[in-house]
Amino acid sequence: MKVLIRTDKLSKHYGKGGEIKAVDELDLEVYEGETFGLLGPNGAGKTTTVRLLNCIIKPTSGTATVNGYDILKEETDVKRVTGLLAESPGLYEKLSAHEFLEFMGALYDVPSNILPERIDDLLKLFGLYDRRDYLLEGYSRGMKQKVLIASALIHDPPILFFDEPTSMLDPRAALMVKDLIKKLADTVGKTIFICSHILPVVEELCDRIGIINRGRLIAVGTVDEIIAKAETKTLEEAFIAITGGVQEKELLAWREQKGAGA
């Protein structure tokens, strides 16, 4: 299988002397057409990895290729072949959905003769066509997420990055986004890279997952392989076993203290 994303000792360190290792010597391969999930607790380095792979920030050391393009030398090419749904993206609230997609299409050099039709197609696909001229400030969170996904697709990139695609959504909107990601993977054959700390999302959508903690990739494989490797029954238990967690007996220890009750 063709490798579309390959990282080679990719590192991003911050602070004096680089003591904060946001991403530490990451070696990873993502194959064409697969849905890969990067799983990890908050602050594990998931968003930093996505930003590095999208050339938003530069690595401290190491490198990566995306669709064969080097993230250090071929920034513009990398940006053209990727679509990004950021974790907390800044929508232009004073634009309509149509205007926003038009803007994004122009940023990614979608030819002006096909852009209007593509915008209409995407708006119809996401059920937003009737509200195309409403300002985004009046959209619900789920609708905004649909617009953002549409904007990531506007230039029809072969690789899509979704950073916490459902974390801010209600169950109905989350289900819609999950269905959409499945459809993109199954019917259109996109390579999808999902970052999340929500285990069921990753479990349901991803062909393979990687678990990252404190910047280091500590496990890679299918869900079954990771569960087997951790010798647990569920992915949740495997995740806790691999990344470490609070012992149950410690949780309510504070109640034992004298005078803690009201």
Added chain:
Amino acid sequence: MPVPKWLVVARNEYRITTSKIRKIRPYFPILIIGLLAVYVAFIAPAVASLLIDDFLAFIITFAAVPMVQIFLFMIFFYFIILPITQTLKEMETGQLEIFLAAPIKPSDVLLGEFLGHMPLYAIAITVITGFFTAVLTPLGLDMVQTAIIIIVFVVTFLSAYWIGVVIAAILRTRLGKTARGKDIGRALALVIALPMIAIMYAIMGGGLTEALVDPGTSGAVRAILGLLPSSWGAEVFVGFASNPGNIGAVGFETVTRFGGLVAFFVAVLWLGAKAANRAYSLEPTTFIASRAKPDGAFYKTVKYLGGGGSFGTLLVSIFKDYSRRLENLSKIFYMVGLLAIINIFLIGPDDAEGALLMPQFILPLLAAFVVGEVTLRGKEALFIYKKTPSGVGRLVKARLLHGWLVVVPITAAIITVSTILSPQTTFISSLTITGLATLFVAANVAFVLGLSLLNPAFSDKSGNYVINMMITMFAIPNGLFLIPLIVLGRVFDLGLYDILLYVTVPLSWLVGIVFLYLGKRKLGRIE
């Protein structure tokens, strides 16, 4: 051929800026150009004709060059700080990710942002340039001189605006990624305008113009301001005004100043484009998280003043949340600075009554800044108190006490200093005035707190916040002080102190208590 990226960004910025007038957007440029044409052709010349005699007398004085330098510097400075202030108030870096993930150069984003807001700045530039050109036209300037003046103004202000856009973008990147940085930004946005206000009041107070007539002072100001590019345009302006129709008389000065200005514009454009990579970045700028220190003597005293128990803890918590926001401290600094500027430039040390009069207009606003933010953290912050036993009453009590502990000492210090500086004021009258002013401002705190709860604003952008500020700014000084001073002062022949003592202070307390009661009742029912 793809549309240039800077044009895409510029069009997007223009759309955002004009989103409120989307329905008339296609006709908006025609409408504005028409209005500006009327202004340049008729209104500006009409206004200029009223001032022409004064202007002719002024242009031959020593004050002419430095005064025009100061005017241009003020506008130059204003064009720099306007985009900075706008950015500092609302720093969002989310949209940066869109640009950084897209195949677009940072310099294109910068140029696009500059051009996208340009139409609004172009209106201001046209108004200012139109006025100055109209003032000069009756002097008999030839076409070349007029054209150079127009270019000088346009280049000067565009340079300033470009500098402002670049600085704003850098500040957004430096400050916008952390809560602390955003707080610093909001704090800066307010106080950055103070130097401009000081210069404006110095001109309004008259002292500056008179001082500049003196050749020594005038020369010194010229020498200092002459280093700034805004002054080069001023020298061209005054040179042409002194030699209308005779460009050769000031040929060398014109070439050097005008050439310098154009070179400056090109240089700042180039430097800005070079700085663009730094201006658009999502690299973290700091990893230092703000940490709370153990309570020192100040908070221990506050807790003691709050009774020491749980109410004292509540009061200290409110104090901490308030004082750890630089935005709040900058508002206090701004009001104190404003009062100092007014005292220095508009009132003067011999005007004891003025020193007493002016704070009555400023201090209610100080009270509004301090306690008016009670609801700004949102409904959920209020519901914390509503959920707790006797929470509403304790919130009102704690906020009132907090307001007094902040506003009263500041008021006492300001009034004491300004009365001591006045040679006509005795120690006893200084004490009396300070006492009256603090009583007045303490009542204002109660009034503003009540008003803010009665008409809650959950964001400083909401209409309710503006209404509350307007009521505080106009109703208190005018209704409780100025109108009684004019009406009762004439009818009963009462002086400033009598009005304050017998009318303003008792009335403001009455109004304060009523509003506080109503506000507390409203808070109890808020949903």
